[in-house]
Each structure stands twice: as C-alpha cells, then as structure tokens.
Amino acid sequence: MNKESISKTYLNYINGQWVASHRNETSSSVNPARVDDVVGHVQLSTAEDVADAVRAAKGAQKAWSRMAYPSRGQFLYAVANRVEARADEIAQTMTREMGKPLSEAKGETLRGVAILRYYAAEGLHKIGDVIPSFDASSLMFTTRSPLGVVGVITPWNFPVAIPMWKIAPALIYGNTVVFKPAENSVVTAALLVECFEEAGLPAGVLNYVTGRGSVVGQAIVEHRDVAGISFTGSDNVGINVGMTALARGAKYQLEMGGKNPVIVAADADLDLAVEATVSGGLRSTGQKCTATSRVLVDRKVYAAFREKLLSKVKSIRVGDGLQPETWMGPCVNDRQMETVLSYVQIGLEEGATLAFGGTRATEGDLSSGYFVEPTVFENVTSGMRIAQEEIFGPVLALIPFENLTEALEIANDSKFGLSASIFTKNIGHMMSFIQDMDAGLVRINAESAGVELQAPFGGMKHSGSHSREQGQSAIEFFTEIKTVFIKDGGMYG
Known part of the structure; x- marks a missing residue:
C-alpha cells in the first residue's frame, strides 16, 4: 500500500458537520520536500458549498453576537488549550505540508495559541466611550456592532498564525466566519478547525471550505451575505478581491506582500x-x-x-x-x-x-x-x-x-x-x-521580518488596503461604530 492510498481525506466543515463537497472530488496536499509523501486529500469545493457555509454562518450569527463578550472569550481560551495540546501534531503537519523547518512551525503554532488567548482577553476590554452631549438630560455613547458573516482567505506561508489573527478577532467581536485556506496548507487548517470543534464552538460560527481560489475564494468574495472579507495573498489577487467587494458594498481588508x-x-x-x-x-x-x-x-x-x-x-x-x-x-x-x-x-x-x-x-x-x-x-x-x-x-x-x-x-x-x-x-x-x-x-537594528501579535500590522502603498491587522487595531475592521443617544423622556421629572 503506497503513502497516497493511506492518507486521510479531509472534508469541509459546515454548520458543525464534516461534509463532502457537492462536487465530490478531492485534491492531494503533497510534501514539498518529498513529493511522494501525500499529507492528505481535501475537497475540491464549489460555489454551492460556499453558499451552504455562508447560510450556516448567517444562521448562527445573531445568537453568537448576542452572547456576552466574556462568554465568547471562553470559547477562544478553550480553542487555545486544544491547539496547545496538539501543537506537536500541528507543527509536524505544517512542516510536511508547506516545508518550513519544524522549529519554525512549532514556534508559529504556539504563536497561534498566544493570539487566541490575546483575543479571548479582548472580551473584557471596553468597546466604546461616553461622549458629552449638549443636552444635559441625555446620555450619548458609542458601542460596536459586528459586521455579520466574514470571509477569511489565508495564504500557505503562515498556515496557523495568519488564520488565527483573522478568525480570533472576527469571533470575539461577534462575527461568524467562512474560512478558506490556501491549497498548500489545507490539512494544517483542518487540524485547526478540529480544535474549534473540540472546544465546543456552536454550529455555524466557524465554517471551513477548501478548493481553488478562483472558485471558492471568488464565491466568498462575491456572495451578497458576506459582509466583510479579510484577505492575505498576492497583490494581483488582492486587487480583484478589493474591487469585487467594493462593487457590492462589502468591507474588505487586504495584505498583499512587500519588497x-x-x-x-x-x-x-x-x-x-x-x-x-x-x-x-x-x-x-x-x-x-x-x-x-x-x-x-x-x-x-x-x-x-x-x-x-x-x-x-x-x-x-x-x-x-x-x-x-x-x-x-x-x-x-x-x-x-x-x-x-x-x-x-x-x-x-x-x-x-x-x-x-x-x-x-x-x-x-x-x-x-x-x-x-x-x-x-x-x-x-x-x-x-x-x-x-x-x-x-x-x-x-x-x-x-x-x-x-x-x-x-x-x-x-x-x-x-x-x-x-x-x-x-x-x-x-x-x-x-x-x-x-x-x-x-x-x-x-532588527530584521525586517516579524511583528508582535499585540501590535498593529499592515502596509502602505500596494502592500495593503490602508488598514491594520492584529492587536487592538483589529476591532476597527471587524466591527462598525454605533453612536447611541438616550434622552430621559421626562421619566425623572
């Protein structure tokens, strides 16, 4: 029996269930260091699969957003614990799937744990401010509303850290997610999704759909019920993501590389x-x-x-x-x-x-x-x-x-x-x-590569969409400000 025949087949994760794609076809994820080593088989999904995932995310979003922030944070703490417990397995899979040395893969996996815990703690931080009003009988303040369903499209080069620094803030701020990983990191992504499932995340809050960017990614970006798209990848693809999202009024966040x-x-x-x-x-x-x-x-x-x-x-x-x-x-x-x-x-x-x-x-x-x-x-x-x-x-x-x-x-x-x-x-x-x-x-006096998880990250010019990821800056993309004005209506005489 050869290595390919014994490799596991991973399904999509939609509405709390692992399901095959409508197309019922798979592709193989291959070890770039030893091409005869097949890491796993994954779904070649369709726009119909994306529609199922968006439907599930939309159906779960209201209940998820009405959950208390600290309660959502507890789910992220639980996910962090599961990722930490499986860190060796995830790191080894990452190395087999996209090639980076195991020590780097382990470090990245533990960084993903830290990101999850950072955003879990965000559930206890303020989300608005009281603003003085000219009307002495009124109270005026700001709060934050989630976007709704968010599409998360990630690259293969950081298959744990980048998904975590998008998914974790999206969830803590009350959004639900449709997650499409790059084709060269799909098995690593599946292990992460398993950790969310093991942590008891409610059905539909996180959905995972695999396949080609031109099909699955494009379907996410074009779907009318996806209110925001967070994308990391090439500038050519990113420009298309931004233009498509803009044309239908969706919010978008792009990180597109550097020189x-x-x-x-x-x-x-x-x-x-x-x-x-x-x-x-x-x-x-x-x-x-x-x-x-x-x-x-x-x-x-x-x-x-x-x-x-x-x-x-x-x-x-x-x-x-x-x-x-x-x-x-x-x-x-x-x-x-x-x-x-x-x-x-x-x-x-x-x-x-x-x-x-x-x-x-x-x-x-x-x-x-x-x-x-x-x-x-x-x-x-x-x-x-x-x-x-x-x-x-x-x-x-x-x-x-x-x-x-x-x-x-x-x-x-x-x-x-x-x-x-x-x-x-x-x-x-x-x-x-x-x-x-x-x-x-x-x-x-430090290398150009690297940013700490609590600090804003993003680029100027063609490197991004003039927004920032990570740290407390994440709230600016994944929520919208709502200004509240309350007048006493004479109830106090």
Missing part, C-alpha cells in the same frame, strides 16, 4: 546586520511577506559586509524541515520553485551578477523536493525587476549607496511598503528612517 529593504549604514554592527539579513531574508525559504529582499549597504562597508554575508549564506543547511539540522526548507511547490528560478534568470539577463546560489538543489535526498539554493545577487540597480517585483523565495539583492538620502530614495523606490529595517548607531539616521521610510512597519 522589503534593509539599510546597512557605515556605522552598523556588521555581524548583527548580517545575522538579521540572513534570518529576515532566507528563513522560511524567503516565503514571508515581510522577508528582506533588497539589501542596501553603504559603499564604505560594502566589501566587509559582503564577505560576512556570503560566509553566513554558504553555511546554510538546506533540507527536509523534519530533519533537526535543516535551516532552510523547500519552496512550497513546483510552481513557486520555477518562479524563483525564473527570477534568477531575469536577474542575469538584466545584468546582475550571482555572488552565490541561483540553482535548484538536487544533491542526495534533495532530488525529491522543490529545493533552491539560497541566492545572493550583486551589481543590482533599483530599476531591475529583481529589485522591484516580489519573488517570494530565498533571493537577496545587494545594492550599494553613498549616503542615507540615497539609501532612502532607493528603499522607497517600490510600489510596496510593508516593512523595512535599518542598522545604525546614529540617532539622526534612525529618526530620518522612521520619518521618511514609506512602510507600515519600520525596525531599527
């Missing part, structure tokens, strides 16, 4: 800058929206930085994420691997030079997976495609600069504006960077 720079000033701690550049750019195989992509280095320290960087990159151990010695895993699938390799060719054709890497890694056990060597380009100019377009792979582009003014001009020469970092000891440089860098997240 994130790190600036290394002449006075930087080069060892720290190298460590952060490699970690920020190449961990998770560069498959992060906040990953470092452009490395801007003061010409006075360029040679020293380059030498240290290449020494570090050459020491990276590429392999199966389940192996403890692996530092960098595979690309998530063959399409992503081919995209990365195509950008390597584009860079060479544009006149950039490969300082290291740039090819598919096939030696030994790597021949059975989608592995690309960590790659460093130099002789890169800002106008090149490899300096402008999101590659979403383990590729760094070195660009020298003469002074901070030039560095900031290069850093801002992008349609994206998600994250950026600078390495310097100069307070003036730090302040200029904070003031002039067009990015939603700016970090000083």
Whole structure:
C-alpha cells in the first residue's frame, strides 16, 4: 500500500458537520520536500458549498453576537488549550505540508495559541466611550456592532498564525466566519478547525471550505451575505478581491506582500546586520511577506559586509524541515520553485551578477523536493525587476549607496511598503528612517521580518488596503461604530 492510498481525506466543515463537497472530488496536499509523501486529500469545493457555509454562518450569527463578550472569550481560551495540546501534531503537519523547518512551525503554532488567548482577553476590554452631549438630560455613547458573516482567505506561508489573527478577532467581536485556506496548507487548517470543534464552538460560527481560489475564494468574495472579507495573498489577487467587494458594498481588508529593504549604514554592527539579513531574508525559504529582499549597504562597508554575508549564506543547511539540522526548507511547490528560478534568470539577463546560489538543489535526498539554493545577487540597480517585483523565495539583492538620502530614495523606490529595517548607531539616521521610510512597519537594528501579535500590522502603498491587522487595531475592521443617544423622556421629572 503506497503513502497516497493511506492518507486521510479531509472534508469541509459546515454548520458543525464534516461534509463532502457537492462536487465530490478531492485534491492531494503533497510534501514539498518529498513529493511522494501525500499529507492528505481535501475537497475540491464549489460555489454551492460556499453558499451552504455562508447560510450556516448567517444562521448562527445573531445568537453568537448576542452572547456576552466574556462568554465568547471562553470559547477562544478553550480553542487555545486544544491547539496547545496538539501543537506537536500541528507543527509536524505544517512542516510536511508547506516545508518550513519544524522549529519554525512549532514556534508559529504556539504563536497561534498566544493570539487566541490575546483575543479571548479582548472580551473584557471596553468597546466604546461616553461622549458629552449638549443636552444635559441625555446620555450619548458609542458601542460596536459586528459586521455579520466574514470571509477569511489565508495564504500557505503562515498556515496557523495568519488564520488565527483573522478568525480570533472576527469571533470575539461577534462575527461568524467562512474560512478558506490556501491549497498548500489545507490539512494544517483542518487540524485547526478540529480544535474549534473540540472546544465546543456552536454550529455555524466557524465554517471551513477548501478548493481553488478562483472558485471558492471568488464565491466568498462575491456572495451578497458576506459582509466583510479579510484577505492575505498576492497583490494581483488582492486587487480583484478589493474591487469585487467594493462593487457590492462589502468591507474588505487586504495584505498583499512587500519588497522589503534593509539599510546597512557605515556605522552598523556588521555581524548583527548580517545575522538579521540572513534570518529576515532566507528563513522560511524567503516565503514571508515581510522577508528582506533588497539589501542596501553603504559603499564604505560594502566589501566587509559582503564577505560576512556570503560566509553566513554558504553555511546554510538546506533540507527536509523534519530533519533537526535543516535551516532552510523547500519552496512550497513546483510552481513557486520555477518562479524563483525564473527570477534568477531575469536577474542575469538584466545584468546582475550571482555572488552565490541561483540553482535548484538536487544533491542526495534533495532530488525529491522543490529545493533552491539560497541566492545572493550583486551589481543590482533599483530599476531591475529583481529589485522591484516580489519573488517570494530565498533571493537577496545587494545594492550599494553613498549616503542615507540615497539609501532612502532607493528603499522607497517600490510600489510596496510593508516593512523595512535599518542598522545604525546614529540617532539622526534612525529618526530620518522612521520619518521618511514609506512602510507600515519600520525596525531599527532588527530584521525586517516579524511583528508582535499585540501590535498593529499592515502596509502602505500596494502592500495593503490602508488598514491594520492584529492587536487592538483589529476591532476597527471587524466591527462598525454605533453612536447611541438616550434622552430621559421626562421619566425623572
């Protein structure tokens, strides 16, 4: 019996039941490190399945929203406990399904636990303010109303953290959810949904539908009863999501990637800058929206930085994420691997030079997976495609600069504006960077990748829809303000 035949088939989760799709067809989720390892089979759903899920969510929403905030929070605490109890299983599934090293997968899973508990506690925080009225016999205050049914469409690169930072606030603020995970993280998502079921979440409050984005995602975005859509993914798809939602008056929230720079000033701690550049750019195989992509280095320290960087990159151990010695895993699938390799060719054709890497890694056990060597380009100019377009792979582009003014001009020469970092000891440089860098997240002497769960997260320009996720900012998307005016009507004489 081969591995594919014994892999579990996962169903959709609609109205508290695990059900097959109307199409009654499945697709396979495959381990990108060992393509003969099928992680599981999942439903290829239809618009009809989405309609069932939306109907269930709409039917459950009123009762869920009328439940006390602390009571909804208790459900999230229970889910957090279940995810924590199954953290090893979820992390191993994540690594098998999308390739990131097991230590990173375990850390992300525990971050999901922390996100759930953070929003569970939000159930005890204020949701409005008393506002003075010109009428002394009246009381005026604000409260919050949930949107209703929310569509949550998530990517494969953070298959626990991103769903949790969307689903948890949606639920605590009284919404119900239709959840569509990316095709390369569907089994991991199913395990998360099982945790909600095990925690006793009422039927219809969370619904899970799998399938192709062009079918399932589009049906969610177009459905008249989906009041809000929270999407993370590519900018091309995100623009379509936003336009479709806008056309029918639905609220939308988009996070669409970046081309994130790190600036290394002449006075930087080069060892720290190298460590952060490699970690920020190449961990998770560069498959992060906040990953470092452009490395801007003061010409006075360029040679020293380059030498240290290449020494570090050459020491990276590429392999199966389940192996403890692996530092960098595979690309998530063959399409992503081919995209990365195509950008390597584009860079060479544009006149950039490969300082290291740039090819598919096939030696030994790597021949059975989608592995690309960590790659460093130099002789890169800002106008090149490899300096402008999101590659979403383990590729760094070195660009020298003469002074901070030039560095900031290069850093801002992008349609994206998600994250950026600078390495310097100069307070003036730090302040200029904070003031002039067009990015939603700016970090000083720290890698570009990463944000704490209690802090707002989102981008400028084409990186997002000018909204923020995570922290207390989440309430701004998942609710609407309602102003209340109460006049005593003479009841007190």
